[in-house]
Amino acid sequence: MYFHYYGQLLHQQNMLQDYVRTGTYYAAVIENRADFFGRVVVDVGAGSGILSLFAAQAGAKHVYAVEASEMAEYARKLIAGNPALSQRITVVKGKVEEVQLPEKADILISEPMGTLLVNERMLESYVIAxxxxxxxxxxxxxxVGRIHMAPFSDEYLFVEIANKALFWQQQNYYGVDLTALHGSAFQGYFSQPVVDAFDPRLLVAPSISHVIDFTKVKEEDLYEIDLPLRFIASVGTRVHGLACWFDVLFNGSTVQRWLTTAPGAPTTHWYQLRCVLSQPIYVMAGQEITGRLRMVAHDAQSYTLHLTLSAKMWGPGAEQGGVLQTSSCKLDLKEPYYRMSQPQAYALAQDQQPHQLIQTQDIPIQSQDLEDIELLAQPSPSSGAQLNTLNG
Incomplete structure (x- = not known):
């Protein structure tokens, strides 16, 4: 089913028309011609072949476009339709885990990112390549890729999800009492991660980040990703769950360019992702929020998400380190709720200051060879993000 999906032109068009995605890739390649000129390139999961064509435009000696789906035939047609570039591109149909290539690559190019960066598990193929x-x-x-996480408050979203289960509260549905299944339906709707674009003012604490260095991470490191969470609430509110987004770095010799899916930045086809708790927790400004996000890979080329968030005791008489509230949920990243609504203008609480919108300008990287991965986790000066860097 995975290869069938990406073997259809309409899905390729959806990705090509994501101008943030396609334009950033084009800029990253063309601005770093020195990395491609006269070099052998492998395009991992080439799809329509667009990245292979970009690499050839940048002067690559030869590009091997590896694609396992039926899209490989369309890629051959598209590349042949560009004769000035096609002589230096070979389409290889097959999985990167199985195909044989006549020579080694000086550079790999790929678009292996899914929702929450890791969905579809193509990062593993990228590492194998x-x-x-x-x-x-x-x-x-x-x-390099970074997963960013922050708690959020969104009463509208919570009520919207909870109301879906109201159908099962009917006591006389054609003479049948449906209420016995209401609890199961309620939990079922909250097991779907929400994919949409949201207003960054819904975030109630600075974000933290988990860094994955694609040049060093091992395939088995991606089977289970266990992320400790710690935030300081910037406002008193109900926390409805954890918001997540990602960005990736093209660390070129000439220009370092980031592709971001952050809230407040131009929307991509990845949008953002939110894990919504069926039992929200209450926090005060300055209160510590702790927890864990554990992502476990499964056979449907995705992940099961296990999220726990806790708010510690607050106020006079609270026991040292005592936990007042804990809420957990289990979600299937393969079965999201595609909400896709554009960000709404939410009214802010009186004591809530809007978080500064996350900027999309390039983030300078001091380390060309990526020896110090912590440098990569530094946000732009205007992002205000608090990062907790974990090794990939």
Whole structure:
């Protein structure tokens, strides 16, 4: 089903028309011609072949476009329709785990990101391609990924999800009492991660980040990703869950360019993702929120998400370190609720200051060779993000 989906032109068009995605890839390649000129390139999961064509435009010596789905035939047609570039591109139909290539690559290019960065588990194929095809110290576009997380408050969303289960509260549905299934339906709706674009003012604490260095991460490291969470609430409110987004870095020799899916930035086809708790927790400004997000890979090319958030005791007489409230949920990243609404203008509480919108300008990287991965986790000066860097 995965290869069938990406073998259809309408889905490729959806991705190509994401101008943030496609334009950032184009800029990252063309602005870093020095990394591509005269080099051998492997395009991992080439799809329509657009990234292969970009690499050829940048002067690549030869590009091997590896694609397992039926889209490989469309890629051949598209590339052949560009004769000035097609002589230097070979489409190889097959999985990167299985195909054989006649030479090693100086640089890999790919678009392996799914929702929450890891959905569809193509990052594993990207890492396998690195180990099979890339020369030592070869470059990878993208080079690094970051998952950003922050607690949020969204009463509208919570009520919207809870109301879906109202159908099962009917006591006389054609003479049948449905209420016995209401609890199960209620939990079922809250097991779906929400994919939409939201207003960054809904965030109630600065974000933290988890860094995955694609040049170093091992395939097995991606089977289970366990992230400790710690936030300081900036406002007193009900916390409805955890908001997540990602960005990736193209660490070129000439220009370092980021592709971001952050709230407040131009919307991409990835949108953002939110894990909504069926039992919200209450916090005061300055209160510590702790928890854990555990992502476990499964056979449907996605992940099961296990989220726990807790608010510690607050106020006079609270026991040291005592936990007042804890709420947990289990979600299937493969079965999201595609809400897709554009951000609404939410009214702010009187004591709530709007978080500064996350900026989309390039973030300078001081370390060309990525030896110090902590440098990559520093936000732009205007983002105000508090980062907790974890090794990929």
């Amino acid at each position: 690195r180990d099979r095809f890339l020369v030592p110290n070869g470059k990878m576009f993208p080079t």
